[in-house]
Structure formats: C-alpha cells, structure tokens
Amino acid sequence: MPEVYNWQLGRKMLYPYEERHPKWQFAFVFNINRCLACQTCSMADKSTWLFSKGQEYMWWNNVETKPYGGYPQFYDVKITQLIEQVNPGGQVWNVRVGRKHHAPYGVFEGMTIFDAGAKVGQAAIGYIPTDQEWRFVNIYEDTATSMRALVENIDKSGFTRDEPWRLSGSSLPEHETYFFYLQRICNHCTYPGCLAACPRKAIYKRPEDGIVLIDQNRCRGYKKCVEQCPFKKPMYRGTTRVSEKCIACYPRIEGKDPLTGGEPMETRCMAACVGKIRMQSLMRIGEDGLWAEDRWHPLYYTIRVEQVALPLYPQWGTEPNGYYIPPRHAPRGYNRQMFGPGVDNAIEKYLVPSRELLAVLQLWRASQQIVFRYDVIPGPKVFETQIHGKRFDMYNDTVLGFNKSGKEVARIQVEEPIYIRPAERVNWL
Ligand code: SF4
Ligand code: SF4
Ligand code: F3S
Numbered sequence: 001m002p003e004v005y006n007w008q009l010g011r012k013m014l015y016p017y018e019e020r021h022p023k024w025q026f027a028f029v030f031n032i033n034r035c036l037a038c039q040t041c042s043m044a045d046k047s048t049w050l051f052s053k054g055q056e057y058m059w060w061n062n063v064e065t066k067p068y069g070g071y072p073q074f075y076d077v078k079i080t081q082l083i084e085q086v087n088p089g090g091q092v093w094n095v096r097v098g099r100k101h102h103a104p105y106g107v108f109e110g111m112t113i114f115d116a117g118a119k120v121g122q123a124a125i126g127y128i129p130t131d132q133e134w135r136f137v138n139i140y141e142d143t144a145t146s147m148r149a150l151v152e153n154i155d156k157s158g159f160t161r162d163e164p165w166r167l168s169g170s171s172l173p174e175h176e177t178y179f180f181y182l183q184r185i186c187n188h189c190t191y192p193g194c195l196a197a198c199p200r201k202a203i204y205k206r207p208e209d210g211i212v213l214i215d216q217n218r219c220r221g222y223k224k225c226v227e228q229c230p231f232k233k234p235m236y237r238g239t240t241r242v243s244e245k246c247i248a249c250y251p252r253i254e255g256k257d258p259l260t261g262g263e264p265m266e267t268r269c270m271a272a273c274v275g276k277i278r279m280q281s282l283m284r285i286g287e288d289g290l291w292a293e294d295r296w297h298p299l300y301y302t303i304r305v306e307q308v309a310l311p312l313y314p315q316w317g318t319e320p321n322g323y324y325i326p327p328r329h330a331p332r333g334y335n336r337q338m339f340g341p342g343v344d345n346a347i348e349k350y351l352v353p354s355r356e357l358l359a360v361l362q363l364w365r366a367s368q369q370i371v372f373r374y375d376v377i378p379g380p381k382v383f384e385t386q387i388h389g390k391r392f393d394m395y396n397d398t399v400l401g402f403n404k405s406g407k408e409v410a411r412i413q414v415e416e417p418i419y420i421r422p423a424e425r426v427n428w429l
Pocket of ligand 3: 201203218220
C-alpha cells in the first residue's frame with residue numbers, strides 16, 4: 001500500500017492511493033464554545049438538499065450533544081474501540097517531537113483506520129450502523145447525564161464496556177456531569193476513508209477545491225463508504241439505491257449564487273449559523289501538499305499560527321479539513337481524545353486571546369462571502385483585567401475581511417458599538 005504524509009499525525013501513513021493534492025482545499029473552523037444548538041444549520045441544510053423521498057433520515061449537517069449523543073449513535077466510541085481492539089493500548093501520541101510545520105501536534109504512534117483496516121483485510125476499519133442508531137439525530141439533547149449513563153448505553157449497543165473515557169490514554173472525568181454540542185458536516189478529508197473504501201471508484205476529490213463527492217451515476221450502493229467513513233457522513237438512500245453525502249454546497253463555492261455576483265460564497269449551514277460559530281474558506285495547497293503559508297488568511301492564522309482550532313479525531317488518519325475550537329469547560333482528557341494533544345495550547349490561547357486573535361475571531365459570520373484575507377486597524381485600549389492570573393488588555397481594533405478578488409466584505413470592531421435610541425424613536429410611549 002502507498003505511503004502518504006499526514007501532517008496532523010506528524011508522519012507518513014498507509015493509504016490505498018498515491019498522495020495527490022488539490023489546488024485549493026475546502027476547510028472550516030467551528031467554535032464549539034459559542035454553539036447554542038439552535039439547529040438552524042441542520043435545518044438550512046435539510047431544507048436545501050434533503051427534503052425528498054428516501055432522504056428522511058439524512059442530516060448531512062447535524063449538531064450532536066457530547067459525550068452522550070452522536071449521529072449515528074456512538075459512532076465515535078465504536079470506531080475508537082474497533083481500532084483499540086486491533087491495537088490494544090497502542091493509541092498514543094509522542095508529543096516531544098517539535099517539527100513545527102510538519103508535525104505541529106507531535107507524532108501519533110498508534111494505528112489509523114487504514115492501518116487497522118489492513119489488519120482485517122479492508123481499506124479502512126469500520127462498521128455499518130444499525131437502523132436504530134440512525135433513528136435519533138440528537139438523542140440526549142440538552143440532557144446533562146452522568147458518565148454512568150453513557151456506560152450503560154454502550155452496554156446496550158453491544159460493544160465492550162471498557163471505560164470509554166479511558167480510550168487513547170486519556171482519563172476522565174474531572175467532574176462527572178457536563179455536555180457540549182458538536183457540529184458536524186463531512187470533513188472533505190485529505191485522505192477520505194469513503195473514497196478509499198469504494199470498490200466502484202465512485203467517490204472523487206475535486207482538484208479545484210478538494211470537495212469530496214459521490215458520482216451518482218457510478219455508485220451501485222455497495223455501502224463500503226458508509227462502513228468506512230469513520231465520521232459516518234455518507235448516507236445510503238433506499239429509493240435510489242445509491243449513497244449521498246454533503247456536497248459542500250459547491251455551486252455557492254463556485255460563485256454561482258446570484259447574490260454574490262460571481263464571488264465564492266459560504267455553504268448554507270455556515271451562512272445560517274445564528275451563534276456565529278462557523279467560518280469557512282479555501283486554503284491554497286503548496287507543492288509539498290501542505291497548506292501554503294498564508295499569514296493573513298483567517299483560517300491559516302487560526303489553525304496554523306495560533307493553533308487554537310484543531311482537527312476532529314486526527315488519530316483516525318483521514319486528515320479532516322474541519323477544525324474546532326475545543327470546549328473550554330469540558331474535561332481535558334475527553335477533549336484530548338477528541339482533538340489530540342493540541343488541546344491544552346488551544347484552550348489556553350482561547351481563554352486569554354492575543355490582541356490579533358481576538359480581532360480575527362470577530363470575522364466569524366461577518367460575511368456570506370468567503371473571506372480569503374484579513375487586516376486589522378489598531379484601536380484604543382478599552383479594558384484591562386486578569387484572566388487565570390494572566391494580564392489581558394482589550395483593544396477596540398477593527399478587523400477587515402476581503403473576498404477572493406480582494407474586495408472588502410466585512411468590517412467589524414472588537415467592541416460592539418452601542419446605539420442609544422433617540423427619545424423621539426422610543427417605542428413604549
Ligand atoms: Fe469521506 Fe467521511 Fe471524510 Fe467526508 S468525513 S470525506 S464522507 S471520509
Ligand atoms: Fe450551533 Fe450555529 Fe448550528 Fe445554531 S446554527 S446549532 S449556533 S452551529
Ligand atoms: Fe461506492 Fe459507496 Fe456507492 S461504496 S458504490 S459510493 S454506496
């Protein structure tokens with residue numbers, strides 16, 4: 001099997017196809033700390049693409065409650081356990097390695113879904129969820145249950161009990177009861193499990209933007225993609241007998257929406273986000289297959305410079321292009337298991353943000369057009385305090401966002417302006 005470089009793992013790994021990269025890569029950052037689980041994103045997606053017969057159970061965008069929920073139920077616990085069964089005790093990170101650009105989180109020394117798949121004669125290790133597991137898109141929503149309940153439910157799922165929070169060498173809980181929301185779409189992975197798995201070669205990654213699509217004419221419904229995408233994002237449609245998945249609203253990315261006059265526009269789920277937790281863009285890929293250095297790109301800055309946003313389950317090896325600012329209140333062990341060893345740095349940076357990071361974070365949902373570059377105009381100091389013993393100064397800087405053509409599409413101040421309604425406009429008289 002060929003070897004490919006996975007920078008999130010800090011090393012080469014096995015993958016069924018030779019390394020090849022698109023010119024640009026669809027990527028996004030979700031700030032978990034701000035999500036209110038309003039499900040507006042899920043409904044925007046549903047009402048755009050998923051309202052037809054046979055698609056009733058499909059949610060290409062879903063927001064699940066962790067650690068109890070999941071769509072399909074327990075997908076992440078199950079995948080993690082399947083790998084652990086092949087490589088007991090070996091799912092560890094070596095964080096002492098300090099190659100900044102090529103291995104920012106250290107080196108993962110365990111098995112990916114592809115390594116574990118090779119051991120069982122598959123492209124990637126996986127399973128097909130049962131109908132029951134697809135039944136509730138967000139079971140336990142807003143229910144802070146204890147870890148005991150989670151264990152009891154895993155017992156019911158037929159998988160081993162085996163202390164799920166101790167997987168991958170993490171330990172939980174600091175306090176037993178907590179929850180947060182995890183927003184999920186297809187990660188348009190650099191090394192997609194779905195693409196590796198399909199015996200029909202019906203899945204492809206677009207060279208122009210890295211979006212992963214299922215060719216509806218080639219697909220024969222083998223469901224290997226459903227089995228071997230660890231994030232469980234391809235979904236089988238009984239009425240057409242082929243599988244479907246998130247298409248990253250590609251007509252909008254291509255600038256085909258009349259609203260933007262030909263400029264790339266964010267997906268429906270991103271644009272609808274009420275909590276302003278989502279930002280999406282396209283990253284230019286360099287000759288070495290990594291993101292080309294682009295210091296003034298808001299996602300490059302957030303993910304590669306500040307490293308405040310992290311990939312979801314990087315240890316699975318697909319190099320997902322979805323990134324998350326981890327929940328600061330959830331136990332670190334659980335966070336590390338989900339987002340890798342970069343969690344401590346990310347939370348520290350988020351709790352006491354640098355002047356520039358605070359400004360850049362204002363760009364989330366500031367424009368429906370995709371922002372490719374930012375700039376910051378310095379403003380006066382407006383506040384100072386201590387956070388966790390560290391000095392924090394707040395400046396009322398103004399952040400600007402520019403679209404692909406370099407036109408300004410966003411201008412936001414760090415301090416929200418207050419408008420006092422003039423007396424003649426008061427509406428309670
Ligand atoms: Fe494929 Fe799943 Fe990755 Fe999407 S998240 S590209 S469906 S492996
Ligand atoms: Fe969370 Fe935004 Fe979706 Fe609402 S629209 S559930 S705030 S991601
Ligand atoms: Fe291939 Fe999945 Fe269709 S495995 S044939 S794309 S159902």
